[in-house]
Amino acid sequence: QQPVQSPQAVILREGEDAVINCSSSKALYSVHWYRQKHGEAPVFLMILLKGGEQKGHEKISASFNEKKQQSSLYLTASQLSYSGTYFCGTENSRAAGNKLTFGGGTRVLVKP
Amino acid sequence: DARVTQTPRHKVTEMGQEVTMRCQPILGHNTVFWYRQTMMQGLELLAYFRNRAPLDDSGMPKDRFSAEMPDATLATLKIQPSEPRDSAVYFCASGLGDRVLRTGELFFGEGSRLTVL
Numbered sequence: 001q002q003p004v005q006s007p008q009a010v011i012l013r014e015g016e017d018a019v020i021n022c023s024s025s026k027a028l029y030s031v032h033w034y035r036q037k038h039g040e041a042p043v044f045l046m047i048l049l050k051g052g053e054q055k056g057h058e059k060i061s062a063s064f065n066e067k068k069q070q071s072s073l074y075l076t077a078s079q080l081s082y083s084g085t086y087f088c089g090t091e092n093s094r095a096a097g098n099k100l101t102f103g104g105g106t107r108v109l110v111k112p
Numbered sequence: 113d114a115r116v117t118q119t120p121r122h123k124v125t126e127m128g129q130e131v132t133m134r135c136q137p138i139l140g141h142n143t144v145f146w147y148r149q150t151m152m153q154g155l156e157l158l159a160y161f162r163n164r165a166p167l168d169d170s171g172m173p174k175d176r177f178s179a180e181m182p183d184a185t186l187a188t189l190k191i192q193p194s195e196p197r198d199s200a201v202y203f204c205a206s207g208l209g210d211r212v213l214r215t216g217e218l219f220f221g222e223g224s225r226l227t228v229l
Contacts, residue, residue: 002154032218041116041203041220042155087155099168100145100218104154 001025003090005103012078012110020106022088023070031064031071032089032100035082042087045073078110114138116206116221124227130192133224135204136185144187145218146172146179147203155203161187162209194228201225 034042048064117136159169164181
């Protein structure tokens with residue numbers, strides 16, 4: 001079952017912050033974040049394996065709340081290069097055989 | 113440098129025709145995923161393989177889609193017969209076994225853009 005991402009789209013000015021949320025109706029084992037530039041392949045940003053764990057990539061960080069079955073991606077002091085579509089991918093259990101299911105994506109546009 | 117290679121990059125075909133998309137995973141990677149991307153559905157998982165064996169193809173319409181890994185260097189996705197609703201970008205991604213889910217890194221190909229008229 002696909003995780004649900006919100007918002008579907010966000011427009012920022014350079015330097016502004018944004019939060020992208022990813023939630024699942026099932027228990028989560030791990031959450032993966034990818035970014036896709038227009039016309040290109042998705043590129044891995046980070047994985048969160050434990051509840052409450054935060055990871056970072058440049059000024060992009062993420063948190064994972066196991067109890068709430070959700071993850072949030074934080075874009076801090078956004079740069080023009082942050083524009084793209086962000087996908088969260090979820091793994092619901094190790095027994096699922098490494099099945100990674102992606103959400104519908106969040107389009108981010110950073111303007112000068 | 114190592115990359116996932118997909119062919120064709122673009123394909124325009126008529127409804128009813130057979131379409132075959134190919135993927136060469138990164139050498140040594142034993143896990144291969146097929147995803148379909150549309151504006152409405154985002155990235156949908158169609159099928160995935162571990163050590164050439166299909167682990168899950170529940171996301172794939174069985175009547176017209178089939179996925180195989182004839183050998184460790186080739187994965188194929190076939191649609192027969194194709195329909196206009198199959199128009200999408202099809203991505204192949206590869207990774208290394210359990211490491212994919214520990215380190216998270218899947219490597220995506222550049223996709224095959226399919227248009228069915």
